[in-house]
Amino acid sequence: MIAITGATGFLGSHLVSACASRKIAVRCLIRPRSPRADRLHASRAVTVETDFNDEASLAAALAGCDTVIHALGLINGTDEALRKANVECTRNVVAAARKAGVARFLFISSVAAIRRHGAYGESKFGAEEEVRKSGIAHLMLRPAFIYGPRDENNTGLLIRTLKRWPLIPLLGGGGFKLQPVYVGDVVDLILKSLEAPFDGRIYNVAGPRQVALKEMLELLGQSLGLKRVFVPIPLRPVQALVRIYLSVFKNTRLPAKQILELNKHEAFDISGTERDLGFRPMDFREGAKLCAAS
Template identity: 30%
Template structure:
């Protein structure tokens, strides 16, 4: 039995069908029945609970051999902040797993996670990863770069930025922030490899086969959309107040102050990391953005 937390999320939407095709027994942790109804996992068990509520987790862990912990918030909303979900939530799941006798624990970390509290989201991911490392379980941590694929929040945010104004795309700074986008299907492939027993006690950084600048990523997205726009580079000091205003006024801004700050850190690793660590070649982004044209 495998327990998947964050079962209604982006990565899980691509991973769960793969797990089912391979014959794994699944239990999906969801916060309520309505959330459970959105999961395309026929035959999987549903467990009602929340990682922020330790008392709701023991029943979900009963009979579980492996936990795949995918829950995280990338934007804070009300009580569900980085500390409560990404740090304390991970600690709660780890403790519940230990008490239930679970041995295998696969955790979705983040490339760029840092002990520096100035980077709130990346620091919360680092603290969660540290809790997993100290668990005493047979843990593995996967640390992907930004992901693309159907439902990718990062790409959706870029689309909102692209379409904020006609003819131009506002870019913070010089557009040279380094990224290494990886297809979510390849991240799912890596998780399946971890389920085979690979990389126990290891944190593995992964990214796509190409390191690119933020400007180049925007270029790939525009090409997928069949659009041509001028990239307007705005000094970071000048854009910062605008980001703060958008965050204050919009329910779903293209970028938040936390994300704006995180762009200071390159989000890259070895371009051959996936092939070296897991034995297959990941998809180049130019081959994986066709869904954008269909959606628009």
């Protein structure tokens, strides 16, 4: 039996549907009164409500499971909220997994843990440390920007913007590059990695190439049949204002720190993932059509 945390989320709910269609038995560990529990109804998944702050409650929920896929995570929030959700919940799930005799632990980390950019990157790295020192056989996947149907934050936000505004201002002309990976490809990889040895390896999970934000908007717009005008906004003056803002409001929830990093175009090496796990992610050109059709 495979236990899945974060099952009510964007990635987790796709994973649960894929398991249901492949008849893989899973148990979804969800928090009480999860606002998105209804996402799991269609796949008729077995759900267990548990307290992620309580090791005993988690160990009881994990009884009889041989594998945990830990996809629970918080992406945006205050430093404290990120630490609690990403580091503390992971620590508790790992400790409970040991207590329940779970043999294998698959952790969904993030490419943000590589350079530990910002509080999110720090918290995902901290969570990885909890898994590394657990003594449980483990694997870690580090996804980049995941997109696809039911995504509210990434392409979901881009699609809402395209639908609403005929004129779209783009910081730095939208030259900022991402390496988007389709959610279905991430799910397939998670399921493939269950057949790999759990030898502590870490794999980057990103699309086949970097795509500038402007090209992403153009491809999504084409797929939606929308023609939009993009208005470039110079990046440097905005970054100067953000620096002043951050010197006053140190614990802001606004993505101010990300704006300071907009001109850092890091490419992620996925050759190890391709070689060891047969990862073959689709290009955003194809993925954009699937997003628009959903």
